[in-house]
Amino acid sequence: MRRIRTYTEGLDQVLDGGIPQGSVVLLVGAPGTMKTSLAYSILHGNAIRDGKGLYVSLEQGRESLVHHVQSMGFDPAETKQTLSILDLATLRKKMGDGGSWMELFRMYTQSIRTGFSYDLLVLDSLDALEVLAQFQDYRGEAFELFKWLRGLGCTSLVLGEMPPSRARAQPESWGRHREDYLADGIIFLTMEKRGDFEVQRRLRVVKMRGVRHDTAWHALVFDNGFRVTEILS
Numbered sequence: 001m002r003r004i005r006t007y008t009e010g011l012d013q014v015l016d017g018g019i020p021q022g023s024v025v026l027l028v029g030a031p032g033t034m035k036t037s038l039a040y041s042i043l044h045g046n047a048i049r050d051g052k053g054l055y056v057s058l059e060q061g062r063e064s065l066v067h068h069v070q071s072m073g074f075d076p077a078e079t080k081q082t083l084s085i086l087d088l089a090t091l092r093k094k095m096g097d098g099g100s101w102m103e104l105f106r107m108y109t110q111s112i113r114t115g116f117s118y119d120l121l122v123l124d125s126l127d128a129l130e131v132l133a134q135f136q137d138y139r140g141e142a143f144e145l146f147k148w149l150r151g152l153g154c155t156s157l158v159l160g161e162m163p164p165s166r167a168r169a170q171p172e173s174w175g176r177h178r179e180d181y182l183a184d185g186i187i188f189l190t191m192e193k194r195g196d197f198e199v200q201r202r203l204r205v206v207k208m209r210g211v212r213h214d215t216a217w218h219a220l221v222f223d224n225g226f227r228v229t230e231i232l233s
């Protein structure tokens, strides 16, 4: 099975080569754990090698996202032809006089694919879509969304938050947000207190269907790009 590389130092080894093409992968963590940054970095890494990607940003406006990634050293100008950003304001304009958010999201994401055949899709975030689309039956709507994403034929990274009370808990015990059984993969990000003053960013691949991945916790370091390394005691 073809793998989508993350082009993140250390992460492709943890994933035994990358994310199986066509997977729907949850990238989850508490606020500030760098979900947006890591997802963009994966898209950017593919885009500079001609792998087309679409970033659907429902939390941050396009300008704010571009500013953020530029501050981290990614240059969107380099990926003009291969990385496209769709934000909430753009979707709102398409909304016209009503209709359903979920329909609009699907329709627009799908229609972009006819002119711009992206291989990688980032949805930032599932929580924002849940609020916009006013999910009545969370499990049912999430199930339909994941099924639809899988049918789209590209590889998807779906970003999600967790309330602080759950942020430290293991995904196995999340309760209501049981997207875990729907997703082909789960990458979990946390910030752990180290000593009195330090906080260390961590990453764990909880699951990745069809891959003999490493399940251990790793450190997630950002300096001129992301790096996933062993945790040194």
Ligand SMILES: Nc1ncnc2c1ncn2[C@@H]1O[C@H](COP(=O)(O)OP(=O)(O)OP(=O)(O)O)[C@@H](O)[C@H]1O
Pocket: 029, 030, 031, 032, 033, 034, 035, 036, 037, 038, 059, 071, 072, 161, 222
């Ligand atoms: N230029 C930078 N270099 C390194 N780290 C940065 C830089 N800019 C921001 N950060 C760190 O990244 C964090 C935000 O990252 P990001 O927005 O990717 O997180 P997130 O998990 O998507 O957050 P949210 O829950 O708000 O969506 C900031 O809180 C800060 O700690």
Ligand SMILES: [Mg+2]
Pocket: 035, 036, 037, 059, 124
């Ligand atoms: Mg974010």
